[in-house]
Amino acid sequence: MLPQEQTPRQRIVALISGTLRSARQLAELVGIPERQVEDHLTHIVRSLSRDRAKRFVLEPSECRDCGYGFRNRTRLTTPSRCPRCRSEAIAPPRYGIDLRTEQP
Numbered sequence: 562m563l564p565q566e567q568t569p570r571q572r573i574v575a576l577i578s579g580t581l582r583s584a585r586q587l588a589e590l591v592g593i594p595e596r597q598v599e600d601h602l603t604h605i606v607r608s609l610s611r612d613r614a615k616r617f618v619l620e621p622s623e624c625r626d627c628g629y630g631f632r633n634r635t636r637l638t639t640p641s642r643c644p645r646c647r648s649e650a651i652a653p654p655r656y657g658i659d660l661r662t663e664q665p
Contacts, residue, residue, distance in 0.1 A: 569593055570601045574658065581620050581655035584639075602637050602656060609658065618657040625650040 567575070572591050576582060584602070588595040609617045622631040624643035631640055631654075639653040 569597070570605060573598065573601050574605060577656050578615075578658045579660075581618065581657040583653045583655050584637075585653065587656075599637050606637070614661055616659050616661050618659050620655040620657070622654045623652045624648055625652055 584595050584598045587598045606617050626648040627646040629643050629645045642649045
C-alpha cells in the first residue's frame with residue numbers, strides 16, 4: 562500500500578508509473594472521488610510536460626459496441642456517447658507514465 566504521507570497527486574503518479582489505470586481504479590486506490598482524480602491528472606500532465614525523463618500516456622476511450630476509438634480526443638474524461646453508433650457503452654480511458662528513452 563502507498564504511504565499516507567504522500568499527497569493524492571503523488572500517490573496517483575506512483576500508481577500510474579509503468580502501468581495503465583482508469584480514473585475509477587485510481588479513485589478506489591487513492592480513496593478520492595473520480596472527478597478529483599481527473600482534476601489531478603490535468604495537473605500531472607502539465608508537470609510532466611516539463612520533465613524530459615517521463616511522458617504521460619493516454620490510452621483513449623473506445624466504444625464497446627462498434628469499436629470506435631476516440632484517438633483525437635484531448636480531454637481526460639470518458640466521452641458520454643459514441644459519435645458513430647450513439648451507444649453509451651464507452652470503455653474509459655486509461656492513464657500511465659512511461660520513462661522516455663534517449664535515442665542514439
